[in-house]
Amino acid sequence: MPDATHPRAGRRQTVKAPIEGRKPLAGQSPRLARRRAETRVRLLNAAFELVGEKGMDGVTINEITDAADVGFGSFYNHFDSKEGIFAALVDWLFEKFADTLDQVASGLADPAEVIAVCVRHTLLRACREPVCGQLLIREGLSARALSTGLGQRLLRDAERGMAEKRFVIADELMCVISVIGTVLAGIAAELDLSMSSRRAVSSRKTLTSRAEKFAEGTAAIVLQAFGLPRLEAEKIARRPLAAVPQDAPA
Template identity: 75%
Template sequence: MPDVPKMRASRRPKLSAPGASRDSTEGRSPRLARRKYETRVRLLDAAFGLVAEKGMDGVTISEITEAADVGFGSFYNHFDSKEGIFAALVDWLFEEFADTLDQLAIGLSDPAEMIAVSVRHTLLRAIREPLWGQLLIREGLSRRALSRGLGQRLLRDTAIGISKERFMVADELMCVVSVIGTVLAGIAAELDLSTSSKRAVRARRVLRSRAEKFAENTAAIVLQAFGLKRHEAETIARRPLPAPPHNASS
């Protein structure tokens, strides 16, 4: 896997401060509530960038507060530990995006198309938002990721496909792990190519076309892992993508 480049200036997704809202601080003045909310978002945003660069184990609370321009002691007004802020961050990363994928799948009856849509949107978001993609690479096969959010949705959709005899796999869990590994490897390869290629300054339309083609090819490979024939897998992977729901992050 390529080294994670320094990408602090890259586009980041807009964080919505998981577990907190502007209206959640009853008994406080609107100004104080707003400041508390904004500080929490800054801490999460800083943690997001640092984790994408260094991994969770390599980040300290002092680095997070320094990057967020927040006093060290103020950190504990929002999170009880480093693990606490990371849990909130990963919850947002996997749960929020998994919810978006569920909305995209509304109206789809074919489990194969549901999987293809999820794979393509995941790859396209990772390419469009490199920091998000790097964090997904680092955490995608962790126990936390597999037990929640994206991992659980993939297990669920795989089970649906098997029950409908749409998928033919010998070992459900190992197939899911293999699929996740394929997607993560694809993201890593594409991000490395995008950051190292001298052609990365080409017209955005050309870059977008390449990314979409890459996402389609990866989805076709994934569907073949579920037992579909190559021609059918490629046909499904090339179907028009459902439009993201309004205000979705993908």
């Protein structure tokens, strides 16, 4: 299905349809199902753009439906609340991003390097796309986030590291929760620092270098939480970082 876009969305990243692959409801015509899917995508695109402009707390349902050119009542055919549409954005954006991280880390044999690469890319994306950082902070420790997407991948990689005797931790779930908290705190700090730096620094190269160092430092702290010695953790966190493939879902 082609991406459904809104005229305002050209200024920002357009969210691709998170409902791709869904089957029409029983008894629903393909044409009606397509129109329903397009409306849902327009609402998601509008919410994504507005969050970038005003922050999540500053966005209202009425603003979302106006930006999507959708009737106010139609919103509730797709989402039960403002929180519901934000949750849908999180589910789709970070499930796709988790798939991308799997692709980037697929050739790495060391579970510690896998964790470091994923942490660094997550922080760098939050710096590059503040809306994604805001959404992850909002949903990062919810039960849903721990059981899907990035949280589930992190638990899987932690279990692999323990099975291979690479990590030394007493309780992988509690360790993963504390690691997620560390990453979310890092994202929050990075977003705040990025805003301050953009006001004070005009060089994009300088901002990128600072963000990369911040991501490396956070990854080193995370690896120490998994039981690695500090010097080894810092060495792994500074290894060359492969770029996200251009055709991967970002």
